Amino acid sequence: MIFLLGLTGFIEANTNTNFTIENPLEHDTIGQLLESIANSITTVVGAIAVIMFIIAGVLFVTSAGNPDQVTKAKSFLKYAIIGFIIALIASTLVQVVEWVLGV
Numbered sequence: 001m002i003f004l005l006g007l008t009g010f011i012e013a014n015t016n017t018n019f020t021i022e023n024p025l026e027h028d029t030i031g032q033l034l035e036s037i038a039n040s041i042t043t044v045v046g047a048i049a050v051i052m053f054i055i056a057g058v059l060f061v062t063s064a065g066n067p068d069q070v071t072k073a074k075s076f077l078k079y080a081i082i083g084f085i086i087a088l089i090a091s092t093l094v095q096v097v098e099w100v101l102g103v
Contacts, residue, residue: 031098031101034094035098038094039091039094042087042088042091045083045084045086045090046084046087049080049081049083049084049087052076052079052080052083053077055076056073056077056080057073059072059073059076060073
């Protein structure tokens with residue numbers, strides 16, 4: 001019983017201190033953090049799509065009528081367009097969800 005009384009005094013002594021932890025992130029809410037992550041991913045995917053557009057263009061120019069190179073260039077172009085559309089849809093989807101939730 002004496003031990004419990006001593007423990008109660010210890011707990012009371014420690015609860016009177018103010019202890020704060022600073023936020024190491026730039027964002028105050030989870031929504032802001034997720035929006036930042038989504039924007040970063042969209043930027044990276046957009047940059048990759050631009051690089052793929054350039055590669056497809058170079059392959060078209062250097063194909064010299066070689067059907068295999070033309071097919072490869074068309075494939076690069078197709079996947080670049082698909083990736084770019086997915087990045088745009090993802091970015092728009094994040095904005096729509098934020099608008100619906102009122103974030």
